Amino acid sequence: MKKRMFCRYIVLAAALLMSMPGSAPAVDSTITVNAVIQQASLTVSNATVDFGTIISAGADTVIIDASAGAAQPVATTGALTNITVAGSSGTINVTSTVPNAIVDITYPASIVIDDDTTGLITMTVDQIATYSTPTPLTLDGAGSGTIYVGGRLSISAGQTADTYASGGADVIAVNYQ
Numbered sequence: 001m002k003k004r005m006f007c008r009y010i011v012l013a014a015a016l017l018m019s020m021p022g023s024a025p026a027v028d029s030t031i032t033v034n035a036v037i038q039q040a041s042l043t044v045s046n047a048t049v050d051f052g053t054i055i056s057a058g059a060d061t062v063i064i065d066a067s068a069g070a071a072q073p074v075a076t077t078g079a080l081t082n083i084t085v086a087g088s089s090g091t092i093n094v095t096s097t098v099p100n101a102i103v104d105i106t107y108p109a110s111i112v113i114d115d116d117t118t119g120l121i122t123m124t125v126d127q128i129a130t131y132s133t134p135t136p137l138t139l140d141g142a143g144s145g146t147i148y149v150g151g152r153l154s155i156s157a158g159q160t161a162d163t164y165a166s167g168g169a170d171v172i173a174v175n176y177q
Contacts, residue, residue: 038097039097040096040097040098040101040176041096041097042094042095042096042097042101042103042174042175042176043094043095043096044092044093044094044095044147044174045091045092045093046092047090047091047092047147047149047172048090049064049087049088049089049090049125049149049150049151050087050088050090051064051073051083051087051125051153052072052073052083052084052085052086052087052088053083053084053085053087054073054075054081054082054083054084054155055081055082055083055084056075056080056081056082056155056159057080057081058077058080058157059080059154059155059156059157060075060076060077060080060081060155061075061076061077061152061153061154061155062074062075062076062081062083062152062153062155063076063127063131063150063151063152063153064087064088064089064131064150064151065131065150066089066090066131066132066133066148066149066150067130067131067132067133067134067148067150069148070088070089070091070148071088071089071148071150072086072087072088072089073086073087073088073153081155089132089148089149089150090148090149090150091146091147091148091149092146092147092148092149092172092174093144093145093146094137094139094144094145094146094147094174095143095144096139096143096144096176097143098139098143098176099139099140099141099142099143100138100139100140100141100143101138101139101143101176101177102136102137102138102139102176102177103135103136103137103139103145103174103175103176103177104135104136104173104174104175104176104177105132105133105135105136105137105147105172105173105174106135106172106173106174106175107128107129107132107149107172108128108170108171108172109126109128109129110124110125110126110128111124111125111126111128111151111166111170112124112125112166113125113164113165113166114164114165114166115160115162115163115164116162116163116164116165117162121159121160121162121164122164123153123154123155123156123159123164124153124154125151125152125153125154125166126151126152126154127151127152128149128150128151128172130152131150131151131152132147132148132149132150132151133146133147133148133149136177147172147174149172
């Protein structure tokens with residue numbers, strides 16, 4: 001009877017050992033990992049800042065304050081300057097393949113514009129960063145955004161009447177943050 005009892009304990013102990021975790025045979029599983037990498041791209045349009053047609057009787061500044069969106073030029077001394085044909089801030093359309101991307105904008109400190117007749121008479125547009133869309137700019141969920149460009153045009157007393165423009169080589173840099 002003792003032998004039978006002992007055998008039952010052995011069988012019971014073996015059954016318990018087999019039912020415990022880690023005692024079952026190992027089963028392998030496989031995992032597959034995939035990734036698609038695409039180059040992020042950022043495209044921008046060119047902009048033209050137009051101070052309009054200005055009649056000035058003396059030294060003055062004309063400001064386009066586009067820091068909060070599209071804007072028109074305003075003379076700081078209205079008694080001396082009349083803007084007869086309104087200009088507008090420049091608009092740069094930004095498109096990215098990355099939704100909600102954050103982009104840094106680097107504006108030039110100033111841009112020199114010269115007369116169309118001789119190319120020797122100049123005026124300066126400065127404070128471009130002050131009067132333009134603040135940096136950084138967060139694009140929308142579709143990866144789009146708009147940069148509005150303004151600045152301050154300094155007109156000297158006796159400024160020669162002519163059409164003034166930059167050569168177009170001035171750069172506003174837009175880069176992923």
